[in-house]
Amino acid sequence: MKLFDPSLAFYKGNTHAHTTDSDGRATPEECMRQYKAAGYDFLAITDHWHVHGEGNYHGMLIVPGAEYDFPFPAQTLHLVCLFPDEKLSAVIRRDCTHREVIRLVNAAGGVAIAAHPAWSLNTTEFLCSLAGVDIAEVYNTMSDEPYNAPRGNAESLLDVAAANGKLYRLAAADDAHFYQGEQCVSYIMVQAEALTVPAILGALRQGRFYASQGPRFKNIEVSGREIFVETSPVSRITFISNAFWIDSRSAQGENLTQRRYTARRDEAYVRIQITDRDGKKAWSNPIALL
Ligand SMILES: [Zn+2]
Numbered sequence: 001m002k003l004f005d006p007s008l009a010f011y012k013g014n015t016h017a018h019t020t021d022s023d024g025r026a027t028p029e030e031c032m033r034q035y036k037a038a039g040y041d042f043l044a045i046t047d048h049w050h051v052h053g054e055g056n057y058h059g060m061l062i063v064p065g066a067e068y069d070f071p072f073p074a075q076t077l078h079l080v081c082l083f084p085d086e087k088l089s090a091v092i093r094r095d096c097t098h099r100e101v102i103r104l105v106n107a108a109g110g111v112a113i114a115a116h117p118a119w120s121l122n123t124t125e126f127l128c129s130l131a132g133v134d135i136a137e138v139y140n141t142m143s144d145e146p147y148n149a150p151r152g153n154a155e156s157l158l159d160v161a162a163a164n165g166k167l168y169r170l171a172a173a174d175d176a177h178f179y180q181g182e183q184c185v186s187y188i189m190v191q192a193e194a195l196t197v198p199a200i201l202g203a204l205r206q207g208r209f210y211a212s213q214g215p216r217f218k219n220i221e222v223s224g225r226e227i228f229v230e231t232s233p234v235s236r237i238t239f240i241s242n243a244f245w246i247d248s249r250s251a252q253g254e255n256l257t258q259r260r261y262t263a264r265r266d267e268a269y270v271r272i273q274i275t276d277r278d279g280k281k282a283w284s285n286p287i288a289l290l
């Protein structure tokens with residue numbers, strides 16, 4: 001089974017950005033200008049508690065979205081929500097609980113993403129309790145150094161959640177505020193039938209995407225416990241799972257472009273992570289194994 005359809009295009013998008021409509025420094029127009037100039041196909045402007053509607057900026061699709069935050073003792077929850085339209089902006093209010101927001105977003109055909117879970121100090125138990133949230137940011141540019149405390153990377157936190165049964169799909173996003181050049185770094189590649197809001201949201205709900213800062217997944221094929229991956233030239237290809245020690249887990253070299261891996265019986269899931277010579281990464285979604 002091929003996880004990506006060779007006949008469909010990939011679209012590059014950032015699902016998380018802030019502007020002068022909340023605490024960002026760039027105007028929405030300047031935000032769109034910079035992402036369009038960097039070659040993005042779609043962008044969601046997700047100001048805090050402020051929905052930006054659908055738009056088209058010189059061919060770059062604007063997906064409706066907003067970010068909502070909920071305080072808890074010793075942690076916080078930030079949900080980046082993408083919508084099919086702007087209707088929910090009148091329904092989601094500051095007195096809504098996170099469960100109400102998740103239910104409303106899913107009922108409307110939208111997608112709720114757990115933003116920067118490491119930055120948010122989320123516990124595994126909390127992440128495992130978020131029914132209706134299937135995507136989490138494995139990497140958030142703004143939450144990492146040199147912009148912030150080094151908590152942009154949520155790989156190991158989400159691995160613990162996965163080992164405990166919650167297989168989040170993995171997104172990467174900038175959370176751009178236009179403070180220190182954190183825009184246009186981390187993104188998702190979405191395989192959709194068309195560059196439209198319903199097609200992008202549908203692909204996100206079905207998991208037809210991967211997260212990246214540069215390297216590309218060209219093909220991932222799964223046959224039983226065999227996984228075959230083809231990539232752009234990279235320096236490392238690693239298969240990551242709930243198993244503690246696998247001696248063939250990681251391959252290093254110059255210009256690696258493919259690898260085959262046979263999962264052991266005790267591996268409940270496997271995800272693939274690739275790193276290029278500049279240290280830029282891409283992350284596949286976890287593949288559940290029977
Ligand atoms: Zn946030």
Ligand SMILES: [Zn+2]
Nearest residue numbers: 016018067175
């Ligand atoms: Zn944010």
